[in-house]
Amino acid sequence: MEEVRLALIGYGNVAQGLTQILLDEGDKFARERGLRFLITAIADPLKGSAFNEDGLDLAGLLASVREHGVLRDIPGSSSPNWDALEMIQNSPADVVIELSYTNLLTGEPSTTYITEALRRKKHVITTNKGPIALHYDALEAIARLHGVSIGLEGTVMSGTPAMSLGTDLLAGAGIQRIQGILNGTTNYILTQMESGKSYAEALAEAQAQGYAEADPTGDVEGFDAAAKVAILSCLVLGKTIAFADIEREGITRLSVEDIELAKAQHRHWKLVGSLTLEDGQVKASVRPECLADDHPLARVGGVTNAIVFTTRLMGDVTLIGPGAGRLQTGYAIIQDLFSIYS
Ligand code: HSE
Numbered sequence: 001m002e003e004v005r006l007a008l009i010g011y012g013n014v015a016q017g018l019t020q021i022l023l024d025e026g027d028k029f030a031r032e033r034g035l036r037f038l039i040t041a042i043a044d045p046l047k048g049s050a051f052n053e054d055g056l057d058l059a060g061l062l063a064s065v066r067e068h069g070v071l072r073d074i075p076g077s078s079s080p081n082w083d084a085l086e087m088i089q090n091s092p093a094d095v096v097i098e099l100s101y102t103n104l105l106t107g108e109p110s111t112t113y114i115t116e117a118l119r120r121k122k123h124v125i126t127t128n129k130g131p132i133a134l135h136y137d138a139l140e141a142i143a144r145l146h147g148v149s150i151g152l153e154g155t156v157m158s159g160t161p162a163m164s165l166g167t168d169l170l171a172g173a174g175i176q177r178i179q180g181i182l183n184g185t186t187n188y189i190l191t192q193m194e195s196g197k198s199y200a201e202a203l204a205e206a207q208a209q210g211y212a213e214a215d216p217t218g219d220v221e222g223f224d225a226a227a228k229v230a231i232l233s234c235l236v237l238g239k240t241i242a243f244a245d246i247e248r249e250g251i252t253r254l255s256v257e258d259i260e261l262a263k264a265q266h267r268h269w270k271l272v273g274s275l276t277l278e279d280g281q282v283k284a285s286v287r288p289e290c291l292a293d294d295h296p297l298a299r300v301g302g303v304t305n306a307i308v309f310t311t312r313l314m315g316d317v318t319l320i321g322p323g324a325g326r327l328q329t330g331y332a333i334i335q336d337l338f339s340i341y342s
Contacts, residue, residue, distance in 0.1 A: 007093035017330025127154030151336025159331030160321030174312030
């Protein structure tokens with residue numbers, strides 16, 4: 001049995017989802033894969049820190065956050081008052097799981113945390129779009145230099161394996177175009193508006209369900225989808241692109257009338273992220289598109305995401321699944337762990 005020690009930066013929804021999965025499925029993973037994943041350290045700027053080198057009590061962690069909103073009195077653990085960097089430097093983790101908030105302008109502070117962890121020869125897994133969309137090439141070079149890996153399945157479509165489908169399984173099929181509904185919040189809003197809700201009402205619901213970013217401007221103006229387009233371009237198509245090169249428009253200019261009119265014509269407005277390879281150059285955009293009913297993305301509703309890979313050998317390959325959510329994004333981390341320790 002191999003024990004894998006995990007240190008978590010941030011203890012929000014995704015980290016709690018991961019904890020729940022390990023609580024429920026950890027024994028099964030140990031039995032079937034010979035891997036025992038132990039959360040040994042946590043540092044969260046608001047909830048505090050916790051450490052136990054033999055593995056923190058998972059039920060105790062969830063109960064503490066549920067009851068107190070912070071990490072307090074976890075059975076058998078110490079509270080070393082570490083910030084994220086101190087935790088990376090002091091805890092004996094094999095994998096640092098970076099789940100701090102998304103910053104699409106600079107990728108900080110998470111880029112600093114990831115860099116520090118890689119330099120200390122720790123694998124890194126992140127679901128954070130900022131550092132990957134902005135700095136993947138540099139981070140990958142540091143990881144390679146130190147002989148460790150970066151797992152990032154959860155940055156696009158949460159635990160729905162869109163990244164590994166593109167980077168591994170379809171890598172030889174000649175991907176020429178990618179189109180996706182890559183933001184759950186906007187798809188939820190557009191679907192709710194189709195059934196008569198107002199924009200404001202639908203956005204408030206998406207926020208209450210925990211789909212939206214801390215600042216929902218990132219969702220509704222298309223920045224979150226653009227970050228995912230940049231990640232797909234770099235990782236799947238091998239073309240690094242700057243945000244400024246992605247033509248971007250959000251959903252805020254769509255009116256209830258636009259949506260009603262489309263509906264009468266059996267069409268659906270979707271916020272579509274697209275990447276097209278032409279003569280070795282990539283063209284990238286995020287914009288609302290009014291899709292005919294028979295388009296593979298047209299009927300994907302609610303918070304669900306979908307992606308269509310148009311390939312030379314296989315034609316269109318479509319993957320539909322959750323794009324956000326606590327357990328769903330937590331599961332992306334499990335996929336990355338399995339991939340690193342395969
Ligand atoms: N705010 C994002 C969304 C979360 O709505 O898709 C997942 O990246």
